[in-house]
Amino acid sequence: MRTVLQSLMPHLMVAPILLPMLIAALMLLMGEGRRTAKLVLGIFSALLGLASSAALFVWVGTYGAVAYLPGNWPVPFGITLAVDRLSAGMLLLTWILGICALSFASSRWHRAGVHFHPLFQLQLMGLSGAFLTADVFNLFVFFEILLAASYGLLLHGSGKPRVRAGVHYVAVNLAASALFLIGVSMIYGVTGTLNMAELSARLSEGNVANRQLIDAGAAILAVAFLAKAAAWPLNFWLVPAYTSAAPPVAAMFAVLTKVGIYALVRLWTLMFAGGPLAGFGADGLLAFGVVSAVLAALGMIASQRLAVQAAAGVMVSAGTLLAALGLGEEAVLGAAVFYLVSSTLASSAFFLLVDLVERWRAGATVVDEAPFLSATLEAQEVNLDDEEEPLVALPFPASTALMGLAFVACALLTSGLPPLSTFIGKLGMLSAALEPREGGGPLSTRAWLFTGVLLGCGLLTLIALTRTGIRTFWSEMQREPPRVRAPEGLPLVALLTACGVLTLAAGPAMELARATAQSLYDRRGYIDAVLGAEVVPSATAPEAGR
Amino acid sequence: MEVVLAIAIGILTGSGVWLLLRPRTFQLVVGLSLLSYAVNLFIFSIGGLAIDKEPILADGVPPDLAHYTDPVPQALVLTAIVISFAMTALLLVITLASRGMTGTDHVDGTEA
Numbered sequence: 001m002r003t004v005l006q007s008l009m010p011h012l013m014v015a016p017i018l019l020p021m022l023i024a025a026l027m028l029l030m031g032e033g034r035r036t037a038k039l040v041l042g043i044f045s046a047l048l049g050l051a052s053s054a055a056l057f058v059w060v061g062t063y064g065a066v067a068y069l070p071g072n073w074p075v076p077f078g079i080t081l082a083v084d085r086l087s088a089g090m091l092l093l094t095w096i097l098g099i100c101a102l103s104f105a106s107s108r109w110h111r112a113g114v115h116f117h118p119l120f121q122l123q124l125m126g127l128s129g130a131f132l133t134a135d136v137f138n139l140f141v142f143f144e145i146l147l148a149a150s151y152g153l154l155l156h157g158s159g160k161p162r163v164r165a166g167v168h169y170v171a172v173n174l175a176a177s178a179l180f181l182i183g184v185s186m187i188y189g190v191t192g193t194l195n196m197a198e199l200s201a202r203l204s205e206g207n208v209a210n211r212q213l214i215d216a217g218a219a220i221l222a223v224a225f226l227a228k229a230a231a232w233p234l235n236f237w238l239v240p241a242y243t244s245a246a247p248p249v250a251a252m253f254a255v256l257t258k259v260g261i262y263a264l265v266r267l268w269t270l271m272f273a274g275g276p277l278a279g280f281g282a283d284g285l286l287a288f289g290v291v292s293a294v295l296a297a298l299g300m301i302a303s304q305r306l307a308v309q310a311a312a313g314v315m316v317s318a319g320t321l322l323a324a325l326g327l328g329e330e331a332v333l334g335a336a337v338f339y340l341v342s343s344t345l346a347s348s349a350f351f352l353l354v355d356l357v358e359r360w361r362a363g364a365t366v367v368d369e370a371p372f373l374s375a376t377l378e379a380q381e382v383n384l385d386d387e388e389e390p391l392v393a394l395p396f397p398a399s400t401a402l403m404g405l406a407f408v409a410c411a412l413l414t415s416g417l418p419p420l421s422t423f424i425g426k427l428g429m430l431s432a433a434l435e436p437r438e439g440g441g442p443l444s445t446r447a448w449l450f451t452g453v454l455l456g457c458g459l460l461t462l463i464a465l466t467r468t469g470i471r472t473f474w475s476e477m478q479r480e481p482p483r484v485r486a487p488e489g490l491p492l493v494a495l496l497t498a499c500g501v502l503t504l505a506a507g508p509a510m511e512l513a514r515a516t517a518q519s520l521y522d523r524r525g526y527i528d529a530v531l532g533a534e535v536v537p538s539a540t541a542p543e544a545g546r
Numbered sequence: 547m548e549v550v551l552a553i554a555i556g557i558l559t560g561s562g563v564w565l566l567l568r569p570r571t572f573q574l575v576v577g578l579s580l581l582s583y584a585v586n587l588f589i590f591s592i593g594g595l596a597i598d599k600e601p602i603l604a605d606g607v608p609p610d611l612a613h614y615t616d617p618v619p620q621a622l623v624l625t626a627i628v629i630s631f632a633m634t635a636l637l638l639v640i641t642l643a644s645r646g647m648t649g650t651d652h653v654d655g656t657e658a
Contacts, residue, residue, distance in 0.1 A: 148632070170637050181585045185592040
């Protein structure tokens, strides 16, 4: 049984890619209507995808990185998929967000336009593929799949703001894709390989020819990823796009910037975490991360709209992660992985909450002139307070409580305050960055800069969100209580609960994150798994052919 | 041959970037197309330029690298062409929608 399971497990790796693709194809065959059937299919696919990513996550936890050859070609020639702790974790995160966003969309947003469900499945397919591929060019292909789906999803519901933001979003991403291709082909031209593991092995070999060309190629590639990760100055597309997108779509987009971060982490650690090129570009990543985080926090404080603040929160967390990667230390990266997961869940929940809040405010235009002076109230015996106004218990329905508490949780998570999980992530990063060096030298200015930015951004974020929270929740008491339907409330609660679980299980979760960073820096597990992947002997292709 | 190709790529990239920075959506579309042509040529040239060499094994040619050109960039460029073609079509649809909804072909949707 165990051996059978062992031999079957690698095949599971294609499930998160093939499953949504087939489901999307099926949905396209169903035509434009039949939303309920498509919704059921979509949820079914998301549950299966979640189950298979969870299985992969458990599996790599036990056996380490594993590679899979979908075309059964020997390693550097064919397409290779590989899963390690980082990919499996990102996969799990993606599918959790997928289920929550689908459930949220089911109450109204999936009716805003046609083809929401197939596009959503393709989005999930592109994301899964980007996390699973072990080949730089396939990374490009999966990036394009997820971007193409995201263009469609961004325009879902149509309308002027979406189309206007869509033009910018598509144009910036196409230009970034051009840079991606230039970087990939330069690296191929110098090293002669596109396989990430082989690339890493070749760069570690010692004297590397054409060092400048590799640096240039890697830098151009990094610019493409930085544009996707919304690093300043390539982040001006983000706020209009995320605020105008339909809220469940924006909740899914919370993970899109993290794909850029994932690609940077993966390639930077594989190429520059050790060997003769060690540390290349770390200062650049730190600088861009710091500037992006600070400017995003300032943008948050400058805005009055919750949606803009949620989008700025995405940029703050992306900038923080870039800066953490730029510090170039294993321990910092470990805590950063933990922070990545919790901040993505938090941003996603925030986008869902923003929709509920904005709908509530928009529906509250009719306020009863003087509810307490009506004849019925005067006839009853009513307590009077100090100002001789009738003291009536204001209705405080569960939905108001839910939204208020969810907002508090989102604000704490976005600004990284205790007691929730992003605080633990930030604390982990800070304590790792401020750890006394071996030899007892003074802390580097980079560590101090990082500390200052992390704390400063937290403060700015907190001020901004507190102000908006007061304006939103503590004003205009005579307002209709919000109506939160179960399919909308549940995903919000689920995402926040996930953050809560991460907080409560911070010990084991942080251990996992540290182990992830350790294997990223160690690299041997990944390289050996990919380069050691064996071709399955086949009955139809005799050995003589090779 | 290398010089000619390099100049061609340079001119295409330069024109593409210039058009990309222009305010009209049509210029944007053409600029991105030119940029993608430049990128495709760049990918194509990365395997080294060779005349009269096959990328795929052929009968009667010794199977070593001296007699063949690198097939990988050709495969890459094929993928890149298809993707950029599809993306340009998508961009055209969005710019048309933008033109229809905002009444202007400015990339920001307003003339101001």
